[in-house]
């Protein structure tokens with residue numbers, strides 16, 4: 029069946045089974061491979077995208093449930109929070125292998141849009157579902173604080 033979805037500001041028609049996870053539509057149909065597969069059961073956060081601005085695990089959302097919501101991926105996330113997070117990620121040399129990092133960035137951007145000056149507990153709660161096998165958590169937390177300060181939070 030053909031589904032009309034809006035991704036990164038562009039309308040797409042996707043011919044897929046109704047239960048096809050959004051993650052695979054992004055990666056295999058639209059070739060947006062910055063969003064990663066980790067667990068497939070909404071437990072690791074590697075597949076995090078924004079749906080109408082809210083962080084969402086794309087591995088468990090079927091294409092049939094996207095509807096008219098706007099999807100944003102790591103390839104197109106923008107705005108002051110995204111810029112501040114990306115700059116802080118570089119300044120703090122956050123990634124190690126990098127596999128989890130697009131999901132980490134998407135969650136961090138969503139957090140700073142909701143909570144401009146998060147404390148450690150806010151950060152831990154918001155980032156709790158984003159697993160990093162390289163254990164970059166200390167640098168992630170520091171980078172989020174730095175991004176918040178840059179934004180004047």
Ligand code: FES
Nearest residue numbers: 066067070073087
């Ligand atoms: S791949 Fe989606 S949460 Fe792990």
Ligand code: FES
Nearest residue numbers: 125126160161162
């Ligand atoms: S940087 Fe390697 S899994 Fe997070």
